[in-house]
Amino acid sequence: MHLPAPAVAGTAAERLAAVRATLAREAAAGGHAPPTLVAVSKTFDAEAIRPLIAAGQRHFGENRVQEAEAKWPALRLETPDLTLHLVGQLQSNKAEAAVRLFDVIHSVDRPSLVQALAKAMGRTGRQPGLLVQVNIGAEAQKGGVAIADLPALLALARDQGLHITGLMCVPPVGREPAPYFALLAKLARRHGLAALSMGMSADHDIAARLGATHVRVGSALFGPRDV
Numbered sequence: 001m002h003l004p005a006p007a008v009a010g011t012a013a014e015r016l017a018a019v020r021a022t023l024a025r026e027a028a029a030g031g032h033a034p035p036t037l038v039a040v041s042k043t044f045d046a047e048a049i050r051p052l053i054a055a056g057q058r059h060f061g062e063n064r065v066q067e068a069e070a071k072w073p074a075l076r077l078e079t080p081d082l083t084l085h086l087v088g089q090l091q092s093n094k095a096e097a098a099v100r101l102f103d104v105i106h107s108v109d110r111p112s113l114v115q116a117l118a119k120a121m122g123r124t125g126r127q128p129g130l131l132v133q134v135n136i137g138a139e140a141q142k143g144g145v146a147i148a149d150l151p152a153l154l155a156l157a158r159d160q161g162l163h164i165t166g167l168m169c170v171p172p173v174g175r176e177p178a179p180y181f182a183l184l185a186k187l188a189r190r191h192g193l194a195a196l197s198m199g200m201s202a203d204h205d206i207a208a209r210l211g212a213t214h215v216r217v218g219s220a221l222f223g224p225r226d227v
């Protein structure tokens, strides 16, 4: 937790420029606009994050509410125009804390969480952007709504007054990701959802080519994590 950045090739600005160039090239090759780059800073501390902010990066992602609460309020005082994304699983009892801190939540994945978010948004008056995470590889241990349950979850969200803007996925480890990204894009089209959060360090190029609107990149920007 809260490790300093390990040695990785190049400066933060150089790594950022390389990832951005890849995204621009691959998105153009696929006929898409370049996606928003979400720099996933989980486990890295403010010292590791500041160089990316200094290089112009503004969208950051975290996977734990408590860790984000400890890091980001101070960084936000230094740089007010940051956008914070929650990319990890969210427990319903942390929904209100998440709504207070994050601008976009990528991991809406079950009815109880939809209810908790609706309540938290009512109580706080905050309206973060919301994406539904889909368990695209039908993996038992993974977060995300089953594909078969997606229509009902979207309907419930609508009934509860939540505006879902898109879908998110993490394909199975060790598999060719392209078919899963294509499937997520098809599901989003079918439901009229514009945002597609897909692609990480290993496959952000493929995701950009297949129309991602948000890629979530950690280690390619910060170096390896040892947790």
Ligand SMILES: *Cc1c(COP(=O)(O)O)cnc(C)c1O
Residues within 6 Å of the ligand: 040, 042, 063, 087, 088, 170, 200, 201, 202, 216, 217, 218, 219, 220
């Ligand atoms: C950690 C994480 C990422 C970033 O992973 P890298 O492989 O380091 O780029 C992206 N999405 C989610 C949901 C994550 O938990």
